[in-house]
Amino acid sequence: MKHSNLIPFGCVIGLVAGSAVFAYAPPVLADGVTAAETYAIVRGGKLYDKWYTLSGGGRPKGTHKAWPKSNTKKKGATTHHCKSCHGWDYMGKDGAYGSGSYKTGIPGIGAYAGANIAKITAVLGNAIHELAGKMPEKDMGALALFVSKGQVDMRKYIDYGTKKPMGDANKGGAYYASVCSNCHGRDGKKPKDMKSFGKQMGNPWEVMHKILNGHPGEDMPAMRVVGPQMAADTMTYMMTLPK
Ligand code: HEC
Ligand code: HEC
Known part of the structure; x- marks a missing residue:
């Protein structure tokens, strides 16, 4: 993601405006990601951090049912944050949360980088996550886009x-x-x-x-x-x- 990837469409349109050709493509920011997708990815990133601040029926009560009994250090709403199970580095047990107070043994989400959005929203709606119906579809899409296109290899x-x-x-x-x-x-x-x-x-x-x-x-x-x-x-x- 470099500035040199910014494509000056304005110039292109300016050049062709005099001719009969009229072509418009939305600006591409970086690595083929559009502005509309960028809105969604950064919202998705904030949802990954603490989704119920922004979306979906308020602060969850009780500890997440997928939170392992072996970890007694954390309980309640914090165990519902995506990052608490899958890590700030998206690597779960193979990353920074391989030890410490958030150790859960749960894998990261790296395998879903680049994955199809419908496949990811299906995971978010599955019996582990149960977000379908709780989180509006648009936010499910934003979170899925973050999983697909927003992960960074922090190593x-x-x-x-x-x-x-x-x-x-x-x-x-x-x-x-x-x-x-x-x-x-x-x-x-x-x-x-x-x-x-x-x-x-x-x-x-x-x-x-x-x-x-x-x-x-x-x-x-x-x-x-x-x-x-x-x-x-x-x-x-x-x-x-x-x-
Ligand atoms: C428009 C104002 C604004 C700008 C600009 C801004 N931040 Fe923040 N940032 C905030 C606010 C407000 C919070 C939440 C603080 C809180 O809850 O106590 C925050 C929170 C944070 C946190 C999390 C702290 C926590 O307690 O979890 C970090 C880290 C952070 N900012 C880093 C940065 C860095 C680095 C930059 C520059 C690249 C930056 N921020 C630019 C307003 C801003
Ligand atoms: C309480 C723990 C927990 C929380 C919170 C959690 N997950 Fe998961 N997640 C899991 C478990 C367990 C699996 C299944 C891992 C396996 O297949 O071994 C999983 C699987 C996944 C997968 C598929 C990974 C793979 O390789 O199979 C994705 C993507 C995912 N979660 C995204 C999310 C997102 C986004 C959030 C935030 C809304 C979230 N998860 C919140 C526990 C959690």
């Missing part, structure tokens, strides 16, 4: 051994200053009940997911279109912010 951007993002702090500092600081302040301790970014970086996978998709129910922009390296650079800078 390319985060060192799993040290938890350090692999980026350029100088570039990241510029991104941070021009975008993030508007809401999060120079020190990264704003707004609301934010923990400092210095502390947040203890979970770099969560931070990466949020930079790419935004934060459920907030105006935070989804930086997905700039590409995952932007997130890694910004996170590398965030490591230097005060704890």
